[in-house]
Amino acid sequence: AQSVTQxxxxxxxxxxxxxxxxxxxxxxxSVYLFWYVQYPNQGLQLLLKYLSGSTLVKGINGFEAEFNKxxxxxxxxxxxxxxxxxxxxxxAVMAGWSQGNLIFGKGTKLSVKP
Amino acid sequence: xxxxxxxxxxxxxKEGQNVTLSCEQNLNHDAMYWYRQDxxxxxxxxxxxxxxxxxxxxxxxxxxxxxxxxxxxxPLTVTSAQKNPTAFYLCASSIWVTEGEAFFGQGTRLTVV
Numbered sequence: 001a002q003s004v005t006q007x008x009x010x011x012x013x014x015x016x017x018x019x020x021x022x023x024x025x026x027x028x029x030s031v032y033l034f035w036y037v038q039y040p041n042q043g044l045q046l047l048l049k050y051l052s053g054s055t056l057v058k059g060i061n062g063f064e065a066e067f068n069k070x071x072x073x074x075x076x077x078x079x080x081x082x083x084x085x086x087x088x089x090x091x092a093v094m095a096g097w098s099q100g101n102l103i104f105g106k107g108t109k110l111s112v113k114p
Numbered sequence: 115x116x117x118x119x120x121x122x123x124x125x126x127x128k129e130g131q132n133v134t135l136s137c138e139q140n141l142n143h144d145a146m147y148w149y150r151q152d153x154x155x156x157x158x159x160x161x162x163x164x165x166x167x168x169x170x171x172x173x174x175x176x177x178x179x180x181x182x183x184x185x186x187x188x189p190l191t192v193t194s195a196q197k198n199p200t201a202f203y204l205c206a207s208s209i210w211v212t213e214g215e216a217f218f219g220q221g222t223r224l225t226v227v
Contacts, residue, residue, distance in 0.1 A: 043218035106155060
């Protein structure tokens with residue numbers, strides 16, 4: 001069975017600073033990886049996804065993530081954050097295309113301060 | 115516009131009552147899901163359906179029931195057997211097999227008093 005660990009439950013950062021949200025996964029088979037963002041009292045929106053190919057994935061709102069198979073990681077990065085990036089971010093993993101096996105981490109709350 | 119609609123956004127019920135949460139999608143997606151979200155717990159899968167008239171239990175199905183009579187609709191019933199039903203419930207859908215990414219509704223916050 002696969003699992004996802006988001007290493008930080010909260011990340012405070014100042015506006016225009018860089019940020020990295022960490023995600024590690026475990027799986028005995030090949031995986032597909034996702035990052036979602038959730039604003040208060042709303043659903044989740046896909047930021048980016050890794051299915052295959054280039055290990056550096058670019059997403060919306062200036063975010064990017066790098067798939068590292070040897071370290072089983074999929075960390076999310078942004079070089080300069082804005083106040084509007086304040087939200088909760090979820091890493092998710094799917095083992096193959098078996099529906100129902102989209103497993104989420106517990107989330108990281110990003111708080112951007114002026 | 116295509117999307118997933120959950121209703122209502124807020125729902126209050128008395129303990130011991132069954133309650134049904136609505137989820138409708140017009141994305142022509144085959145697969146639909148229900149997740150429960152609690153603070154600090156991430157999202158946990160309750161039920162999912164790959165096709166009409168078929169659904170599978172997720173990790174925390176006890177105390178919940180679903181139906182999938184139409185492709186567009188996947189209602190979730192929270193029964194009185196669910197010991198701690200107060201939570202934020204999220205419905206999602208995805209294209210079966212080819213894409214995998216899930217599209218989410220805006221959620222229903224259920225409070226049982």
